Amino acid sequence: MDISILIVEDDDITRDCLADYFRQEQYKVHCAASAEEAEQRLQAEPVDLVLLDIRLPGKDGLTLTREIRAQADTGIILVTSRQDEIERIIGLECGADEYVSKPFNPRELLARTKNLARRVRAAAPRQPATTANLRRFDQWRVDLDRRLLLSEQDEATPLTHGEYQLLCAFIHHAGQTLSRDQLLDRIKNREWAPNDRTVDVLVGRLRRKLKDDPASPRIILTVHGAGYVFTPRAVPCCG
Incomplete structure (x- = not known):
C-alpha cells in the first residue's frame, strides 16, 4: 500500500527524524514546519494521513485539525508534548482520529499510522456497486x-x-x-x-x-x- 503522509512539526530535528523513519518504511513523505505551510502542501497534493503537532507557531494544530476535517476525511494523528486530557478531548472534538504523546515509541507510532491508513483507504469512495452494505x-x-x-x-x-x-x-x-x-x-x-x-x-x-x-x-x-x-x-x- 503506497501511503502518503504529511508531517507537520516545527522542530527541525524531530521533523527530519520522523521523515527519515517513515521513508525507510516506504511511505511517501511530505513535511511542513507550520500550519500555514501544511495548508499549502495539502492544496497542492492531498495525502492519506497528517501527523500533526498540536503546538505550532502561528495557527495551532487543533485549528488546522478542524479545518482539515471540514474539507476531507484525511486521517489525522495529533501529537502532544504531554499527557493533557483536556487537549486530547478537544482534539477528538475537532475531528482527530488518533493521538500520541511525546516522547513516543516510533514502532507504536508506525503501527497506529498503518492501522489508520488502512481504515482511511477502506473508507475512501469506490466505484458504484450493484449492492451496498x-x-x-x-x-x-x-x-x-x-x-x-x-x-x-x-x-x-x-x-x-x-x-x-x-x-x-x-x-x-x-x-x-x-x-x-x-x-x-x-x-x-x-x-x-x-x-x-x-x-x-x-x-x-x-x-x-x-x-x-x-x-x-x-x-x-x-x-x-x-x-x-x-x-x-x-x-x-x-x-
Missing part, C-alpha cells in the same frame, strides 16, 4: 463500506473512525445499555487513561450528526450511572 435505522441509513451517514434526502455525512466504530458498537448492541468501559473496549487501537471522556465526546459528535437533541435524545439515550443505550434497531436495506 447499508443499514437503516430511524430516519437514517449508514453505509458501512464508505463510512457515511445518509439522510432521507440522500445527503451524505462522513464519519470519523471513532464515530464509525462507536456507531457500529451501538448498532450491534441496539437496545442494550453499554457502559463507557464496554464502549472503550470496542473502539480499538487507542490507549485509554483513567476517567477517559472519549466516549462522551464521540457520543456528542454522533448526536450532532444524527440531529439527536442532547437535551431530549431519541436515538442515543444516556443511562445515568450506567452508560448509553442505542434505541433503534438497524436493519439491512438496499439503497
Whole structure:
C-alpha cells in the first residue's frame, strides 16, 4: 500500500527524524514546519494521513485539525508534548482520529499510522456497486463500506473512525445499555487513561450528526450511572 503522509512539526530535528523513519518504511513523505505551510502542501497534493503537532507557531494544530476535517476525511494523528486530557478531548472534538504523546515509541507510532491508513483507504469512495452494505435505522441509513451517514434526502455525512466504530458498537448492541468501559473496549487501537471522556465526546459528535437533541435524545439515550443505550434497531436495506 503506497501511503502518503504529511508531517507537520516545527522542530527541525524531530521533523527530519520522523521523515527519515517513515521513508525507510516506504511511505511517501511530505513535511511542513507550520500550519500555514501544511495548508499549502495539502492544496497542492492531498495525502492519506497528517501527523500533526498540536503546538505550532502561528495557527495551532487543533485549528488546522478542524479545518482539515471540514474539507476531507484525511486521517489525522495529533501529537502532544504531554499527557493533557483536556487537549486530547478537544482534539477528538475537532475531528482527530488518533493521538500520541511525546516522547513516543516510533514502532507504536508506525503501527497506529498503518492501522489508520488502512481504515482511511477502506473508507475512501469506490466505484458504484450493484449492492451496498447499508443499514437503516430511524430516519437514517449508514453505509458501512464508505463510512457515511445518509439522510432521507440522500445527503451524505462522513464519519470519523471513532464515530464509525462507536456507531457500529451501538448498532450491534441496539437496545442494550453499554457502559463507557464496554464502549472503550470496542473502539480499538487507542490507549485509554483513567476517567477517559472519549466516549462522551464521540457520543456528542454522533448526536450532532444524527440531529439527536442532547437535551431530549431519541436515538442515543444516556443511562445515568450506567452508560448509553442505542434505541433503534438497524436493519439491512438496499439503497
